[in-house]
Amino acid sequence: MIASSRDPNREALAVAIALLASLAIGSALMLVAGKAPGHVWWLMVQRTLFTDAYSLGQVFYKATALVLTGLSVSIALDAGLFNIGGEGMVIAGVVACAVTGAALPQGTPSIIAIPLCIVVSAVAGAAIGALIGVMRVWRGAHEVITSIMLNAIVAGVALWIGNELLFQNGTTTGPPIAPGAELPQLGFGGSSANLSVVLALAAVVALWWLRSRTTWGQALLAVGRDPAAARATGISVGRVQIYAMIAAGALAGLAATNFVMGHKHAFEEGLGRGVGFLGISAALLGRMNPFGIVAASLLLGFLSSGGLAVAQEVPKELTEMLQGVVVLAVASAGPIARRYGKASS
């Protein structure tokens, strides 16, 4: 689906074109808001990266979830499937993680509580992914429709579970998880950054290894490149696609650890919303490369956190909008870079 060239120079050129275009559009928007772009950009960089530890911590907090949902999109796309179901997978993980954490006895030791909650988050997401994959492979149902429907269904069911079972006396917050299931904070001026960043990085390395060093990874990429050719070499295309969707679901489900175990320590209405869709941006911006996705997530996290850091200068909606601009620019710059590459070689 994504004609991603494997030539690193061209990839770099595409990203450079896209970032320059985004910088230009962002500057134009700042002019619209009546501010000098240079000043606002500098303030954003200065506060987020140098002077305000909290803002830097928030970059890591936001990037942690984006890395996981970004990897989720990329592994599905490796198998030729467009995973737009990240929203539902994350929410399923959040509900499962929070319910399990709250059901544990108060004194449960971390050595049991933390792995259990991590596994439950991944399994809940994987279940959604499996359903999308099975519907696609066995019933020929387009994964985009199934995903859209499941996103709506999971959001509704999560709200229902919250209202019926979890929310305490008129709030939209559920009971707290057992203290043993909480992940330690990383500090950074009291920011939400937490140890689940390790989990995200482990997933990055695992996916890199899987894609580049294993036969399974080669089969995955072969299915994405040309299903018919993959089938001819004896690869079971359907099975690979279902496994890829299960893995995609598990990765997105893991983002729940960042929200529930690392930050809120309870189920909250709306927790984790939006990060599934933004993961698509992270995957595309990172050119489907696990390490590229880390860089892209940090950039998107920077825009989001930096936007808040300069909120008294320009409306924070500006950087929200810019996230869309970046994706549009990356998608358009790829083909431009390819054409330029053809012309020069």
Place this chain on the structure above:
Amino acid sequence: MIAALFTTAFLAQIVRIAVPYVFAALGGSLTERSGVIDLALEAKLLFGAFAAAAFSHASGSAAVGLIGGMAAGALTAAAQLGCALWLEADQVIVGVALNLLALGGTRFLLQVIYHEGANSPPAPAFGDAIASNPLVLGAVVAAILVPLAVKHTRWGLRLRAAGDRPDALVAVGVSPRRTRMYAALVGGALAGAGGAQLSLAVGGFSADMSSGRGYIALAMIILSGWRPAIAALACVGVAIAEALNILIQITHATIAGHRIPSELAPLLPYALTIIVLAIYNGRSRQPPASLGKL
């Protein structure tokens, strides 16, 4: 509660809810049949809703607002096709990006123009009565004209050829790219009209007021096998389920003494869609042969 089903108020409710869906599904059908994946429907609804409220507020006329909303939908389509056809960007990604852009962009415009975070100032509206709302009549007319135009006019024939056999179109000297542009501009204007209904029915814009309707409309298009009339009917089905849920909540209806959960009732059409997909093999209805290809 049963008696309440046969009141005009309930029917009016269904119509009010159905109009944005129907416009989006018809507009999206045109774009998709011409061979362009239309995930940007959500963006067209949202920009359409914002522009309709803004133009209505500025001019004092809901009709001007409607024109503004349709123009915003068409403009979004132009941006979409500019990236997808001229810059050859991936069509799915362009759609997702435009949706993100619309979500942030409308909120940014709210801030810059009105210094408000979530709501636009009140704008003249078409009002609650169905008869006085030209968008209702417009939706009905569009639901009849769009399928006829696709099937029986030269424009529709070219549009379908652009989606199925662009090479055949080239052979007779017609540009598929231009054909797609015309289809998507009309489709975008229709979706923009759907967005206008969202804000002009209540007399103002609020952030994220499309709340996923564009995605649902796209799902109904695919489910209908890319047939606009059936997609529009499916959208009415979604509207009936939503109206029914509102009625259940108002009348506190129960089934065998149990409260019917307000969170789950509106999910019925979505669950039904999945069940239908699981029963009927989705491969039996093929998308336009060149959908998403250049």
